[in-house]
Amino acid sequence: MKSSFVVPTDLDPVQRHPKAAKAGERMRAHNPMCYGCGQESVEGLRLQMFAGEDFEVTAAMDVPARFEGGPGVIHGGVLSTAFDDVMGMVPLLIGPAAVTAHLEVDYQRPIPIGSRLHFTATLLGRQRRKVYAEAVAHLGDPDQPVATAHAILVTINAREHFADHLSNSAMADEYKARMSRP
Numbered sequence: 001m002k003s004s005f006v007v008p009t010d011l012d013p014v015q016r017h018p019k020a021a022k023a024g025e026r027m028r029a030h031n032p033m034c035y036g037c038g039q040e041s042v043e044g045l046r047l048q049m050f051a052g053e054d055f056e057v058t059a060a061m062d063v064p065a066r067f068e069g070g071p072g073v074i075h076g077g078v079l080s081t082a083f084d085d086v087m088g089m090v091p092l093l094i095g096p097a098a099v100t101a102h103l104e105v106d107y108q109r110p111i112p113i114g115s116r117l118h119f120t121a122t123l124l125g126r127q128r129r130k131v132y133a134e135a136v137a138h139l140g141d142p143d144q145p146v147a148t149a150h151a152i153l154v155t156i157n158a159r160e161h162f163a164d165h166l167s168n169s170a171m172a173d174e175y176k177a178r179m180s181r182p
């Protein structure tokens with residue numbers, strides 16, 4: 001797959017965070033209302049995320065009729081949403097929460113409605129607050145990718161980053177309670 005994505009050569013050392021999910025363990029949604037992975041998001045993608053070995057996250061989702069773009073196939077924006085969210089989990093393997101600053105997607109094959117889509121996202125490196133990630137999607141055979149993506153995520157202090165927006169959340173009361181805890 002062609003990509004203009006360039007990972008710097010002078011990367012910082014990284015190690016898996018001791019409290020990160022173990023390989024094979026389900027990773028908790030960063031927010032139960034998340035459109036990508038939140039299981040409380042009625043309209044969302046309901047991605048199921050798992051920690052992989054080393055610096056990998058795997059995920060899967062069904063492609064129901066409501067995700068249609070072209071006739072009988074997934075909408076490209078839905079696929080990029082999924083990539084965004086799966087790669088958004090990668091920084092949690094090394095510790096900090098991060099948000100996507102840059103995302104690029106290469107669409108390789110049409111993805112049929114009714115299929116089950118699998119993802120593997122991998123940390124490529126970290127430089128200061130920037131976390132470089134790539135992800136591959138397939139329909140069951142990892143040797144037959146249907147799409148790939150690259151992202152730069154930037155680590156944040158989640159409390160500060162979301163402070164002004166928590167009241168917009170469907171879980172505003174829960175977040176308000178959390179914010180008042182030390």
Ligand SMILES: CCCCCCCC/C=C\CCCCCCCC(=O)SCCNC(=O)CCNC(=O)[C@H](O)C(C)(C)COP(=O)(O)OP(=O)(O)OC[C@H]1O[C@@H](n2cnc3c(N)ncnc32)[C@H](O)[C@@H]1OP(=O)(O)O
Pocket residue numbers: 030031084085088097098099100101102127128129130152154156158159162175178179
């Ligand atoms: C009790 C309450 C607690 C709440 C708890 C909630 C828990 C939730 C936990 C975790 C949530 C995770 C959710 C993941 C969801 C899936 C992923 C998404 O969909 S994320 C949504 C879409 N993304 C955004 O909304 C970002 C909007 N953008 C921003 O906010 C800023 O631009 C931000 C934070 C990305 C950067 O802003 P700056 O001011 O902090 O930092 P600067 O200095 O600009 O950048 C830092 C480094 O990044 C590079 N950078 C920034 N933007 C870049 C870009 N577009 N491309 C390349 N590099 C970029 C810069 O060049 C700089 O690099 P150099 O260290 O100097 O080399």
